[in-house]
Every structure is written in C-alpha cells, then in structure tokens.
Amino acid sequence: MTTVVITEKNRAAEQIARILSNGKYKRIRIESIPVYEFSSGNQSWKIMGLAGHIMGYDYPSAYKDWRAVDPGTLLDIEPEKKVLKEEYASVIRKLANEASEIILACDYDREGENIGFEAKDIASKVSDVSFKRAKFSSLSPEEINRAFNSLVEPDVNMAMAAEARQILDLKMGVAFTRFITLSVREYVRTKKILSVGPCQSPTCGFVYERERTIRDFKPTDFWKIEALFNSGETNFPGSHRKGKIFNKDEAMSVYRKIKDCSSGSICERNVKESSVNPPNPLNTNELLKRGSNFLGISPENTLKIAEDLYLAGFISYPRTETNKYSKEFKFAEIIDEFRNGHYNDCVSLLPGDIHPKNGKKDSHDHPPIYPIKSASKKDVMKLSENPDYWNIYDLIVRHFFANLMPPAIFEKTHLAVLVKDEIFDSKGSVMKDAGWMQVYPFEKSSDKLLPRLQMGDGVNIEEISCNMSQTTPPKKLTEAELLTLMEHNGIGTKATASGHIETNKKRGYFENRGKTVSIMDRGFVLMDALNESVPSVIKPEVRARIESLIQDVESGNMDIDSAVLEGTDLIKKMYSCLSEGKDRLASKVVAAISDEAAQEDKKNFIGYCSQCNRILKIIKTDNGRFVGCTGYPQCKNTYPLPRKGALSILRSSECRRGGAAVIKVGKKYHWAVGIGPCFTCEFEKECFPPEIIGDCPECDGSMFVIQTEKSRFLGCTKRCGYTQSLPDKGRLTINEDKCENCGWNILRVKEMKKDALVICINRKCKKRYNKC
C-alpha cells in the first residue's frame, strides 16, 4: 500500500515528508527528480514535488505559421494542452502505477488546484487510482497534520477557473500580438515583435497615462506670499495661509497691505506629539517597492537577488503576499541568531517585549520575508560580488528589526503669525525618539526647528515677498508606484508583477531612468493607437472582466465552456475594433519604428561603401558580425570584424591608410574597417600615441599605460623591463598637472559611487601628492 503525495514544489514536498514521518524520511531520486519516502505501519509514503505547472496551452502546430494564418481566426480555434515537462510527467506515471491513493497537496489557491489536476490527468491515463486533496494554509506541523487527517475531494471548479484564464489569456495575447506585428510589417522591415497581453498592456497603459498627463499639462501661474520672521534669536519662515493664490490682483492686494510691516505677533500655537509607526513586515511587493525606492534596484533584479539569497539560506521564502506574522512565529530564534553575530547593535535596541507591527494580509502560505542567517558584507559578497546582494540583504535584516521596534516620536509645532489681519503659518518638527528609525537608515527625517514662542509674542519681519510661480506637471511614475497601481488593479500576481514590467522593457515600450519609468516612442505610439481603437486593452478592465468570469467558474455558477465562450466573445469584439482601425494603427506605429531604425542606423554608421557609395553598417548575425553594405543584395561588399570584444566606433579618428572607420575593440586595441587590427599597421604609434605619465625611473624611457584584457599597468617605452601597477578599479584620466616632486602627470581615479582620487601614482616618488 503506497500513498503518493504530489506538491507544487520540492521545498513543500520535503517539509511535508519531514512532518508526516517525524523527521524519519529518506530522499531518493527517480529519474533525477527528488522523491521523499518513509513508511508507517504497513503503509508506505512517497512524496514528490513538482516545479509549478507541468502542462501548458498552445495552438496546434498547423497554426504556427504567422503569415499563413489570419490571426483573427485563432479566436475560434481551441488551443491544446500539452505536457511541457516530460521528466515530471514520467515520474508521476511511475508513482501512479504503484499508488493505492494519490493525495494532491499543491498550494491552496487557484493555480495550485490546477497544477494538482495536471498531475491527476497524467496519472489517470495510466492508473485508476483515486485522488484526494490536502488543503493547508501553511507548512506548520499542526496545519499539515490537520490537512492530512481531513482530506477532501479535489475541487474541479477551482482548477477549471485557472484553465479558463490560461485559454483566454493565450487567445487574446496571440491574436492581438500577431495582428499588430504583421500589420506593422506590411510597411516596415523589423524583426521585433509588438506584443499585447491582458497584463503587460495595462501595465504599459499606466505608464502611458502618466506620460499623457505630463505632456498635456498646461502650467498655470500662481502667487505665493512668504515671510521671514525673526524671534530675536533665530529666523524662521512662514507662508501666507491662502497658499497658492491664482488671482494676481488678489495676491497683490494682500501683498501691498503688508509689505511694509515690520512686526507681527503669534496668534496661534499648537504643539503636538505624533508618532510614526514602523513599517509592516515585508511581503514581495513591499520588498520590490523598497528595493526600487531606497536602493534604486529594479523589481526584476530585486526578486532575482531575493531568490538567490533565499536559496543560499540568508532569508526566508521571498514570494508571498503575507505581511503579518502568525502567533507561532519564533522571533526569539531569529533574534538569537543575530544576537552574537552581525547586527548586534540592532538586537541591543530591541524592546524587552516583542510586538511586531503587523499588516492585514495573510495568504496563509508563507510568513513575511525575514532574515534567517546573520551575515557580514563579506559573507554575502561570497554569494555574489554584485553589491546589490548585500544591499537587499541589509534592507531585509533592518526591516525585520525596525518592524519590532517602537514608533518614532516627533514633536510637531505649528505657529501662526498675525501681520495686520493676514495670517502666516509656520511648521516645525523635531524628532524626540528615533524608535525604529535608529535601525532603518533608509527612511530619513530632517528636523525643522522653530523658536520657543508663546501666544501674543511679537516677532520682527525680516522680509516679505510675493513670488510668481507655475504649477508643475505630475512626476513620472516610479517603479514602486507602478507596482502599487498593478496591485490595486489586480494586474498580475505577487510572482509575476515584476515579470510584466520586464516584458514591457524587453519589448522596448518603456525603460528605467533611475527610479522612474519612462515611456519610449514605440510604447507611447502603440498605447496611443490602442487607446484610439480599443481603449479597454490598455486599461485594467479586460483583466477585471475575465477575472469575474473566472470567479463564476470557481464558485460553480458557470461551467468552463460557457466562460471560455463568453470570454472569447469579449476578445472578438475588441479584436474587430482593432482590425477596423488597422490602417490608422499601423501608420502611427510605423512612423515611430522607422524613426527608431534611422537612429539605430546612425549609431551603426561606419562610412560609405567603396564599391557603390551606399552606407556601410555593422551587421550582427547568429554566426558573428561583420561590416556590410546596406545595398545588399545588389552590393555584396563586406569587411571582417574581430570576433570578440565590445565595439565602439571612434568618430574622431580617421584611418590614415584609408580604412572606412576606426573601431575600438573592448579595452584592447583598435581596428580599422577594411584594413584590420591597428597594431599591425606602421602608423599605429602616430594614430594612437602611448599615454605617457612620466619618466621611467630606471632608464631614459617614458612610462605609459598598458591595457590588457585582464589588467592594466605602466610599462617603459624603451622596454627596459621596469613596470608599475595602477589602481585596478575605476576610470583613469591623466591630468595635465604634474607632481611637483617627480614630474609625473597627476592621475584622476574615479570609481562608481565613490569620490574621485587625484594622486601622483609614482611608487618611487618621495612626496606622494594626494588630494581629493
């Protein structure tokens, strides 16, 4: 008698095995996939973890050819479900053959139920074994034991709801993407795909809407009356209570009345203590937002880094919506781990009684993200030299501690100053107790001091001004704000949100500029065109409508076929709007893409073809790269390029032997197009004189910079053998100033995020010049 358990992931399989066997399980491998086995009485158990979905939908191969199939007809074709991970399917079949019962134990959500049914379908084809479902909301022993003692029937409605989503998402994505891409290709040659999808398009839509607001913004004039008061000891500013005054006459009449006043008096005074609570525990979304806001790391990278940190045992599982600790959470263990390790300073600040500030979301799958292992920067750098690994780890650790600390207390003072009968307001804020902010340097607060004044006290007026300004457009969306918008509008899930942002970047729809997201021409024009023909595609409504259909399937009010039919109808309606506006859409998009192509050509411009006088450009293929003529296929003129190294075209250097252009190859050497590597050319020294830094201390040669693929150092032009090291990091610039002592040129070394060093590098110089 063998009970087979199937979970969504390996980690859950092992944890369940540990709990059900009281730690006495064995890990074996079947076709290289881990399976955990143990027995109790005459019952033997085998627990296997999948890796998410093992099946997926796609169109039958007859519909693979984009040009041969009218994209619209795809909406009437039903996609097929196929096994995508044969290795898992094969193990499922093997286990099904020996199973007396199979328990589906995937995550307790729609996709989890669906993944369970994928396994069920595969197993049912080889065995008539029966299936049960274990529903648990955490991997704690109590919860797992309870779930396995109260097995239920698998929920077909829930699984079918996910099925309907898959089919509808695929239909819409494929039909729209092919239609738009092909329409554009009727006018312009491009390999790039213009994709549309029920999550990626609304995501781009948010960025587009903001950009439109910015572009359509018309600034308005307004006037602000401001004063600088003096209390006898210090100056402090005040603003007229009316704030922005949009009527010039009104502003001027107030200003004229008081502009010559020399004193005022305090007419209101409030002092309030206010507290700022620590942040809620971290869930995925919050981590991604803070990574972007505080550290300037893209959500995609933050998620990748968090996953690596998790796999290396530094932090807990990073994909969760939960921002609330369970009552059982063992704070003491985590705190102990840090007590005698790194972050002892944080531990020592913790209050005696631990009360986390909890959020309200509990998806019952995982606890919030918290640190597991105390580590130093060095420890984390062993995992990756990318400093962001440490930055994310440090954020997670500090967030964990901040969450357990008391609120920060501020004393907020409000003073109102009466000048004639006009009132000016002045606000101050002083931190009384840093609370959680002591361990959380990412949130900054700056004190604004006000003098100690009482009601009725007089103040002098140093200055009163009335200045005109203009209203400013809203700022570009930050990646953190975009994530919030997606979350609030139900676009994507905790695991996919950053992926949708990435898709849009990959497609060239928008890009990062620092922390903000900036739309690119291609994205703006596509969104603009869609907004004209099928506005719902770039708004969250499509997703919402499909979601409500799916919800009906899940709750049993609608069967999957009707839901797919109704959803398909919805997509068809949108598709016909799209296809009616085809010419307008294509012409709009084509203009932007041709512009991009022209820009791209400019970047790759090498020179003119010696045979036909057309433009030469760098051409990259799967097999390598070369310089070719844009007149191809009529003109077949080509020139070879070095196989390796980043290429940058030196616009300032002309080849003396008549090469079409000079290209810098990585850090290594130069290459004249049509001639070959410059180091084989007799003019090399004249074209690229060595970067001399000073006299050689050993002979009458000069020291110059030698750059190889792996290092850089100074060598002697006379090849006397004397060398000297150079700083191995940072950008080097040779200054014109010379060291007063040895006469070598002063060197500037600038590393990323560090102050530049300005130094004399000569090791033999007795008076090493060093200034910043």
Place this chain on the structure above:
DNA sequence: GCAAGGTC
C-alpha cells in the same frame, strides 16, 4: 516568434 502563471 505570440500570454500569464507556476517554480529551479
């Protein structure tokens, strides 16, 4: 080649 959703 096209979507979104799991997870490694």
